[in-house]
Amino acid sequence: MNESRVFPRIRLSIQSRLDHVFLVGKSAWALSRYAGFGESEADSIELCLVEAVTNAIQHGYRGEKDHSVDIDIILFSDRISLVVSHGGQGPLHVPKEPSEVDITDARSLPESGMGLSIIRRVMDHMTYATHGNVHVWTMEKRRSDE
Amino acid sequence: MRMEHTLIDDVLVLVPLDARIEAANSAAFKGAVVDWIHKGQRKIVLDLIHVEFIDSSGLGAIISSLKNLGKDGDLALCGLSKPVMNLFRLTRMQRIFQLFESREEAVSKLAH
Numbered sequence: 001m002n003e004s005r006v007f008p009r010i011r012l013s014i015q016s017r018l019d020h021v022f023l024v025g026k027s028a029w030a031l032s033r034y035a036g037f038g039e040s041e042a043d044s045i046e047l048c049l050v051e052a053v054t055n056a057i058q059h060g061y062r063g064e065k066d067h068s069v070d071i072d073i074i075l076f077s078d079r080i081s082l083v084v085s086h087g088g089q090g091p092l093h094v095p096k097e098p099s100e101v102d103i104t105d106a107r108s109l110p111e112s113g114m115g116l117s118i119i120r121r122v123m124d125h126m127t128y129a130t131h132g133n134v135h136v137w138t139m140e141k142r143r144s145d146e
Numbered sequence: 147m148r149m150e151h152t153l154i155d156d157v158l159v160l161v162p163l164d165a166r167i168e169a170a171n172s173a174a175f176k177g178a179v180v181d182w183i184h185k186g187q188r189k190i191v192l193d194l195i196h197v198e199f200i201d202s203s204g205l206g207a208i209i210s211s212l213k214n215l216g217k218d219g220d221l222a223l224c225g226l227s228k229p230v231m232n233l234f235r236l237t238r239m240q241r242i243f244q245l246f247e248s249r250e251e252a253v254s255k256l257a258h
Contacts, residue, residue: 018168018169022166044232050199110206111213115201
């Protein structure tokens with residue numbers, strides 16, 4: 001029998017409210033730990049998902065609270081995949097990479113735009129796609145042998 | 147943003163009581179700290195003992211506090227949980243801020 005493997009997958013959906021983002025962050029943390037990620041990696045995965053969903057709410061929906069953001073979490077055998085989908089404005093809001101921080105001058109420190117660079121630093125793979133009116137942000141993190 | 151405060155000599159210790167500082171409450175957090183700075187407070191210890199999570203918006207609010215203090219002010223942080231320390235390392239901000247394990251160490255540093 002030729003049966004392809006089906007990996008565990010869950011879909012979470014929240015209202016586009018910043019005060020609800022913690023729900024998906026905490027869920028991603030718990031599922032990461034279940035999937036064998038270390039505590040520090042799970043912390044980083046939670047952080048990345050919070051950054052992506054916050055970006056969708058603030059820039060995709062411009063802060064409007066009566067929309068929905070969908071998050072699919074897939075537990076592959078060697079990695080976790082986080083897929084954030086929304087029907088707001090696209091494409092992805094990509095802030096400029098903050099230039100090298102000058103530690104002698106506090107005025108040069110960035111106050112925003114750090115979310116994407118955090119995701120780039122943590123995740124092994126990141127793609128952004130638009131399907132019709134739906135914008136989809138996919139992030140993947142491989143499990144390391146801690 | 148719920149926040150306790152204690153004045154030890156000329157050092158103000160601010161203790162956020164919320165478990166998370168993120169996009170939902172970072173503006174309120176920043177406003178609360180900047181209010182103290184505008185009242186003339188120049189030395190501030192931010193005790194993050196109750197904070198379990200900070201995102202880039204929360205970090206931006208802390209950076210903004212440092213900027214508002216200016217060159218004649220001083221800001222120290224203590225009580226960082228593992229996830230919060232992880233954020234500081236990811237963004238390399240541990241090189242920028244004065245970080246201490248205990249409140250006593252942080253206050254002692256600023257009092258001099």
